[in-house]
Amino acid sequence: MTNDSSKNTLKAALPRGLRDTGHSELDLIKNITSKIIPVYESYGFEELSTPSFEYTSALGKFLPDSDRPNAGVFSFQDDDEKWLSLRYDLTSPLARYVAENFDKITKPYKRYQLGNVWRNEKPGPGRYREFLQLDADIIGSNSYGVDAELIMLSADSMSSLGLNDENYNIRVSSRKLLDAILALVSDSEDIDEVRRLTILRAIDKLDRIGIDGVQKLLSEGRKDESGDYTIGAKLQKASISKILDFISIGSQSRDGFISQAIELVGENDLGQSAIEELRSINNILDKLSYNKSVVFDSSIVRGLEYYTGVIFEANLVSKDNDKNLPVIGSVGGGGRYDKLISRFRKDQVGASGFSIGVSRLCTVMQMMDLEILEENIGPILILNMDKDYEYSYYQMAQELRAYGIKAEVYLGSAGMKAQMKYADKKGSPLVIIEGTVEREKGIVTIKNLTKGKEVSATIGSRDSWIKNDEIQFEVIRSEVVKEISQILKKDKT
């Protein structure tokens, strides 16, 4: 019979691309957001929360059709047959919210939002179908100051995590500038929307496939390592070299970028206005001493469609990479999206925003092995030695907690050895022992597990651990809290 019942057991499993998050990553997330959010608030951003799903039509132009009802988004039908979708970013719900409450909102509206988003795409390492984003957006202003502010905000956010110029950079470009270059190209040939996207995608891939690869994608096409062939934009030679000239400005000092871009853009109006914006932003950044951390970079493209002006990306870079190229990748990005709210309203509303991929940022910071985020210390464990005096253990725990020190009493009556193992696994720094021996003397024994671990490699016999009075010592019962808080303070430094 036991065999039969095991057959009927449900297999415990999570769907593809989803995962559970354990306490150590949750601690890290808490740690990171508790540093970035105050930065947002210091700039005057207010928090907003919106539901996890909405009408599909409100989220974007992707209405599920019968062939592919879930392409990219998770969708389902309500009982009135209307399509609903889980949000795939925090920007579209914001656009809906602003449009719906337009007259109540004080503009420019500065909002931040922390929340999960869902994407129905192929998952990969560090790419999940559910992940946490932290967004800051400013709605209702066309001023370049908005973009400058968001760039500074993103730089300040990275700094708040203890990262410096060598660990991160913000790379800035302009969609308008890209369009100006394309406009110059289209003087000699027809650039329709399909071709435009092909060109933008090609530029976006510079990091991965290099300038040769981009060139191939701008001309006939490119065969990749897997044998797949991607059809190119089939541009004329002169057009290709114009675009390649722009790309090869590359990532560099903001002044250098501007002076080179001016030459390429010439008299083009769109280009002139793009340069004017970048110049104004540069001015502010200069005056406020944002130097090495913010660069202008002609290969930044960011997603597609939706952006209309300044665009930027935050990257963490590896220390041993002197070229300052991002080897680890983008942890956030943003830009101006002036047309998004016009889906809901006739008039155009200026908007610009910045989004941090929190889960991504966590993994990347862990990969970089930055000793910026302090490790979480476990609770102090009070051993459960004597049932008759259990209350005394709870008293000690209460005293410690009142001092803001994490403490727990061992639950149950396992042997001392098992209790010590429990303390070890929970990451307890200290253990408090109050058995009959101690109680009769009015003392407790404190064992320092952290110290013990340090010297464990060099110590042979068991007796010498216990006799080492740095590892284990006695304290008068009434001095426990004072003593422990001192040890914790000392161990921290």
Place this chain on the structure above:
RNA sequence: GCCGCUGUAGCUCAGCUGGUUAGAGCGCCUGAUUGUGGAUCAGGAGGUCCUUGGUUCGAAUCCAAGCAGUGGUACCA
């Protein structure tokens, strides 16, 4: 979505061209040490060999499909 690779103990993996009771390291449990975690020593538990079907006297091994992970590519509002 397309192409490739991988899937064996809790973890990392070994298992030659099909052939007896499927192995190692780490971890886990027990004891040496009934009031002491981490070192050392001795012992022990633990496996639908991803799933389903096929080929075969015989499959962890070969074949097919599915699932999951991974690399590349496409897409990413």
